[in-house]
Amino acid sequence: MRDYKKLAVYYLKASKRRCAITIIGVMITVIVLYTGLNFLYSYMLQQQKEVRKEADYEIVFLTDDQEKLSQIASDERVIQAYTGKYAVQEWEDDGEDDGRLTQKVYDNALYVNTGHPYRMTKIMEEMTADYDVEAELNWNLSTWYLQDTEEGFAVLLIVVLLVAYIFAIFAVGVIRNTIQMFTMEQVKDYGILRCIGATKGQLAVIIYRMGAVLEITGLLAGVIAGWIVSMILGFIFKLSAGFHIIPVIPILVTYLGDLYFLMRENSKLVTKITPVSAVRGEFRVKKEKLRRHGAGLMGKIFGIEGAYARKSVLRNRGRFIKTVTAMVFSISAIIVVCSCFGMLRKSFQDMEDNYGEYQIQIVQTPSADVDLGEAQSSLPSAEAFRELSRNVSVEESKKIYACMADVTDVEDYGGKITEEYKTKTMAGEYYSRYLDQLHVTKEEARDGDVEFTEGMADSMMRTVRVVGCDTEELDGLDRYLKEGTTKLSENGILVVAGGSVKSWDLSEQEDETDTLYDMTYHFDTYQFELGDTIKLVDFDLFQKECQKVTEKREAEFDKLEAEAKKSETYDAKDEIKNAEGRGRMTQRYVDSKRIKDQLIAEGHYKTYKVEGILDLGAQLFEVNGNCDRQIYMRQADYFALTGYGENDISGMKYKINPESLSTSAVNEMLSYVDDSLYAEAMMMYVSIKGFVRYALAAVLLIFTISSVNIVNTTIGNLHMRRKELAQLRVIGMSRKRLIKTVMLEGVMTTIVSNVIGFVIGIAFSFGLFYYLDMVISVSRSIAWWAFGVGVAASGLIICGSIYLALRDLPNAVVEDLKVEE
Template sequence: MTDYRKLALRYLKLGKRRSIVTGIGVMITVIVIYAALNYGYSYILHQRQEVRKTADYEIVFLSDDTEKLSQVAADDRVVRAYTGRYVVEEDVFADEEQTADTRIYDNALYVNIRHPYRMYSVMEKMKADYGVDAELNWELSSLYIQDTDGLQAVALLVILLITYIFAIFAVGMLRNAIKMFVLEQIKDYGILRCIGATKGQLHQIIYCMGAIIEIAGIAAGVLAGTGVSMLLGFAVGIDAGFHIQPVIPILIAYLGDLYFVMQECSKLVITISPVSAVRGEYRIKKEKIRVRGNGLMGRLFGIEGAYARKSVLRNSGRFAKTVFTVMISITACIICLSSWDMIHATIRNTSEMYGRYMAEDGTAASIYYDVEKIQGNENLSADTIKDTASRYYITEAKLIYRITDNLVDPEEYYGKLDPDYKEQTNYGNYLGQRLQEWRDRDKTEYRADDDVEYKKAFSSQQCSMVGIEGCDQNDLDELARFVKSGTAELSEDGILVVNGGSTLDYAWSGDERLTLYDPAKHFKSYDFQLGDKIRLIDYKEYNKRYHAAYEQMVAESIVLRPEISTDSEYQSEVRGTKEGRKTYYEQYVIAEQIRQELIEEGRYRTYTVQGILDFGDQLMPNEGCIYMKREAFFDLSGYDEQDVTGVKYAIDLNLIPAEAFNELNLKNAADDVTDVVYGVLYVRNMIRYVLAFVIFAFALSSVNIINSIEGSIHMRRKEFAQLRVIGMSRKRLIHTVMLEGVMTTVISNLLGFLFGTIFTIYLYVYISMVLYVKPTVSWWAFGVGLIVSAFVICGSIYVPLRELPKDIVDDLKLEE
């Protein structure tokens, strides 16, 4: 007999459980890598089809010489060509203005070539051959990895590298499993050597064992991975069926690494003499016998614990490897889960900071910017609001009714500003300066060329503006949570005003911990008292008179500067009054004149402060804001339910993907929410991926641990038989050996807890540079790590022990 490879299948059958467990480990790695590669490849094919629907060409050749283009079309490298118009535009920036240098080719040649994966090199060669210019279909060429020379090779190397990383996990499990097979069958290999088997033939047996398990795992993984990728493709509308191309790098990486690993395993056989192998002398460890005490295990569990401790220390190398593997996994899990808790705490704090309606779109109506202009915004169309509200992370959408009205006396509102708010916040400082300018408007010394009437009018307009929001009962119930005095049950002339809340718009003093996203800080912003009176201009009449006067002013305006349009300069037309004031300035003069007329006529409404709000940790509106009942709002503004000025959305931050905020482009009433939330969600997603990889790595290392422990139990069968001969019961034997697993589990978990906590603290330092987070250690992760590791280690000991034969005679005959 010269072909011993059939023995490989026999050995695998003898160790059926280990073979299946190892094959499953290989399958898991292949599922992950094949599903990712197959989905990515399917996505690229789908995108190619989509691009070709609108631009089905690979290269466009540009020349005014039609004869040269005809020669290009007749080239063997071209399979299809057609002519058409092509516009080349190059942006030119001059004096902060953008212009375009445009050239049009009426007879450009659009071509498809025989080898699209070489379109870049073909284009460059044909440009040199025919002396014409050319451009790639860049959107399509990127899908063929054709942006630059050599990029295709780099991409393939990256794919192979990623695949090889997964192969290391898979083949590492095989190494451990095959080593166990070799050690168990070492006597057989010695006999084969004695009857004439060569080292090469023994190597073939070992390689066949590894190849059978790995190929079976790869086949099962590809089959399951195809199903996974099809499900992913179905979710996004892509046909992601089986493709052979992603299998190729898997076979190269896995089988290539397998060869070298099996060479290493075969050294266990070919480096031992046949006689030594038959005698089992490889198991004898040449070392001085050490006398060890009972230790802590002996004190806790008696003689069983002492024996378990001595058994572990007898093979300290394997024990250290197992402890290290489990410790690394637990450490990584604690780091990830603690970071996860930090991020979720930050998400919870962010939700509290931005309130129920985290994002909104729209703006307040005013005499300068009416409802019709606001509703011209595409984001406020009924279809857009319906589409946005239907997204799974939007829990509620609510319409906003908001105007900017003018005060009769700015002192009634802005005169209540808190000194600290004015000094320590940018917006408070701005309001304080604006109020002071209004107070000093009649005492200010103006320059000779100043338009004094406009400056006074502009100051009065800016200082008297205040935001008004009409609230339905649900809005008032939401605001009732922040009422510090008074009530949210308003009468027709009752209003709610804001006395405080948090803001991000404050001057950093150095006392707070600086991050890229600073925490909100609470301020008392105003000093309103219950019963205070605030007078507001009759907005309905104000709006009517202003628009009539503004349209008349525009109709009577003259051209102050004509439109200038040259190759190097463009200036729009400027119109103004006969007196020479620009219409932009005149509108403020008109608005202030009408405001004064309405005050003199008594055309204003008086409202009473019936509730005072303090938003606490929640951000307060940057602009001054007065809340009143919806009916009173409609009566003041003259609007009705159709005159919506915006929409606000309640968002579940635990569901929303990071990129959604960029898609929505929404802002909160108090602050731009996008940057803060994007940073939080980006870190959350990163931790998700890392945690998934840690769980994946732990699953694979668990397969190694199971195989190693099972092989060790099998090799100690004679030892167990001897213990039973001297009187140890089967139940007590299982208890004794299980204590070895307990020892391994406890030590690895203690080390994992220690290092996990230490590294979590260091990671917190880095995360806190980006986000405002509180240090959090995920104590519940300790319990998860303990339970999972105990299940893997103790379970892999208990199962093979339960299957030890009741007849111990055969085990006593085993070579030691």
């Protein structure tokens, strides 16, 4: 027999189960790799088409020379050309200052398409040099043809090949182990073939062919399955993801290239051993000192079966270490990734508490000086509100009824502020300062204006935020209730007596944070008691009076400004002042206090009774319009105070479901609320969550490939030990005890793998926590449940592969006793 190639197919058919497992391992890696590459390539093609719909050109030539344009259009490198206007932004240096940006318009710029869009940059450089003209690429299009930078294509190619090579390492590693098992089992056959005249090259061809058959079969199956997965994903994401040959090329190059070198290594097992040694089976005998292994813990627990299992495991330390290492990596990686996800999830759940039940609120509160129409003019349109409420992440939306009202007595809040809040926060320091400015002398007043100084301090100390709530909203505040009830009676109110601030709101001496983020601190703010009364100035009447005075004040200052402009010494930077020496804003504070004092003196205020005291806990002041001085009342009482109706809203608030957040959903929110700290934080959360999911998918892929290797290696190893197992049967060990003995080898491997993997996983998780806690606010969370999953999965893989090999043990042991005799 001169042609030994058919032996490769014969050997593969002799162990169909092992071949099937190997092909599945290769196929899994190809499915993942081809799906990713094909999906990205399909997306790139779709973007090319979308850009060409808007601007179908690759290069635009800029010159007013018609003759040159005609020559360029007739150039063989151009397949399509048309003329049109094109504007170019240019920077001019006028020699005096920093220069200026100008725009130059070409009325007859030449737009062209070449026959080689993936070489448009090089073609443009050649043609500009040939015709001595200027040109620009269609930058929106060139990006999708990888022409935006000179190294763009090379970098992408290197990245794709690197990723493909990483996948190839896992896939070819599965084949390597399988072929090694075949080689070890058939080495006597190869020795006999050498004895009858087969050359080393002929034997190497057999091994190469076995590897190639397994690899190519797995590649074909993986590409077909990957194409199907791509089409399914394309349907979900509305992308035309058909079959493309381009993504197959890097897969073939890396997989077959890696296979060639690994099969050369495997073939050395056969070609380096002498025919006589191969026939005798001497390749299996290692010259080493005999070691006596005690029964160990396994022997003490499981008796003779456990002792023998321990001896068998330690006899082949190399295979034991490889199996344990593969499992340890997978188990520890799963624990780290799941713990990281748990930390981030818990962290963002804590962050949810910072923003309350309705995390996004778009609100502009009217006040005595700002009427409802002016406040609403700063809000998005009604259609924008409706669009935002239809966002997939929005569970519920509600109208906001809120205004900035004034208490009649500064002591209602100023006399109840806690010492801690007053001294440790910036807001408290401001309140303390304004309290001191309520009664000043001319020497203590700003610019010597007592009335203005006291008016501004009065405005700051008397203003409170009043929110009108329906029954459902009041019931929702029950979770913050410290004392009293949320079931309010007529003219009953809820007051806020505690909440949280970020470290940027702490006074300078109190801010001792050493992290890259701002920490949250809780404070008791005011010392209210149930039954306290708070009097609010009649908001409706106060606002109307302020509007009248504002109109007169603005008319007066407009007149003064018109007269000032007639003067030769007029400077627009100078502030216009009235006869009392006050500007517009200064006079506003004075007018507001005069009106307020007059209304209070005339009895135009409403009295409310504190029926409930709230502590907002982790919810932040100064977000979503909230403040530390906040009063909640029934909507009916709110409408009575303000004179507004149900359609006179101050904004809208939205309850967000973090689990349904996506990048597109957050981007849509940011288009309406670009200054929302919550939406920006959620964008980071979505990005990190996506990264963790990809990391978990990668770990699961590695675990799957490692499992395939373990199953193949275990089954092959037991197949090679069948004579040893038959001898145990002959000396009296029952089939049941034999299965138990070998299964204990798997139990030992499983226990060692999980203990080491769990310890390493926990250690890395704690290290990751301390690192993340310096960058973002995270809560420590260890995925203890992952240990149980690891035990179950590793036990199933290791012990399951042993059981699969042992369940087919023949009852007759004569054939197995003849092995290698």
